[in-house]
Amino acid sequence: MSSNKSVRGLLGRKLGMTQTWDENNRVVPVTVIDAASNVVTQVRSAEKDGYTAVQLGFGAVDSRRVVRPQRGHFEKAGVTPRRHLAEIRTADAESYAPGQELSPDLFTAGELVDVTGTGKGKGYAGVVKRHGFSGLRASHGVHRVHRSPGSIGNAATPSRVFKGIRMAGRMGRETVTSQNITVHSVDTEKGLILLKGAVPGPRGSVVMIRSASKAKGVDT
Numbered sequence: 001m002s003s004n005k006s007v008r009g010l011l012g013r014k015l016g017m018t019q020t021w022d023e024n025n026r027v028v029p030v031t032v033i034d035a036a037s038n039v040v041t042q043v044r045s046a047e048k049d050g051y052t053a054v055q056l057g058f059g060a061v062d063s064r065r066v067v068r069p070q071r072g073h074f075e076k077a078g079v080t081p082r083r084h085l086a087e088i089r090t091a092d093a094e095s096y097a098p099g100q101e102l103s104p105d106l107f108t109a110g111e112l113v114d115v116t117g118t119g120k121g122k123g124y125a126g127v128v129k130r131h132g133f134s135g136l137r138a139s140h141g142v143h144r145v146h147r148s149p150g151s152i153g154n155a156a157t158p159s160r161v162f163k164g165i166r167m168a169g170r171m172g173r174e175t176v177t178s179q180n181i182t183v184h185s186v187d188t189e190k191g192l193i194l195l196k197g198a199v200p201g202p203r204g205s206v207v208m209i210r211s212a213s214k215a216k217g218v219d220t
Helices: 068-077 127-131
Strands: 009-021 027-034 038-044 053-060 082-089 112-118 121-125 169-172 175-187 192-196 206-211
Touching: 009 038, 009 053, 009 082, 009 192, 038 068, 038 082, 082 206, 121 127, 127 169
Parallel strands: none
Antiparallel strands: 009 027, 009 206, 027 192, 038 053, 053 082, 112 175, 112 206, 121 169, 175 192
């Protein structure tokens, strides 16, 4: 199904967080995103692909590290190989052209955006850290199993553990979307976008910035 609304988006690399000041001389925590090397690598149409979308390429990569099918894909678009590819479904895909470069001025200060990134991986974690379990009592006959999950189901009936039981396991490294984040400022010369507050992912990770899907107003 094709998107029935126009969506603007860019790929960027999270450089980290810092602080700046607004027009009222108040300190504003911001996340700095490097979104300088975005280029359109393909435009999908409803007639040929069944939906309308724009494929973006981001981040330079040595052509020797690109397999031949991808190399031909980039040559067809007339662009140098890119490390990351992502699609954005939008109703105005025909307004883009392969090889077109997109700069951070696609967004303006004060605009609301959605940011999607991959959260930090925390490794194997127990139920206390992973799910916020309170654990067992620390006294009155309890053995040294204070951070254990406790019972995970009945014995004879149903004689199995139901799916979805919260247990220990790998934590983090999930795709997270933060909605309605305000664009503080845009530096076109340096290719930077400053977003108010924090966004998902560690420093150096790649994030997707898109037009806010549930924006009801501009945050001041």
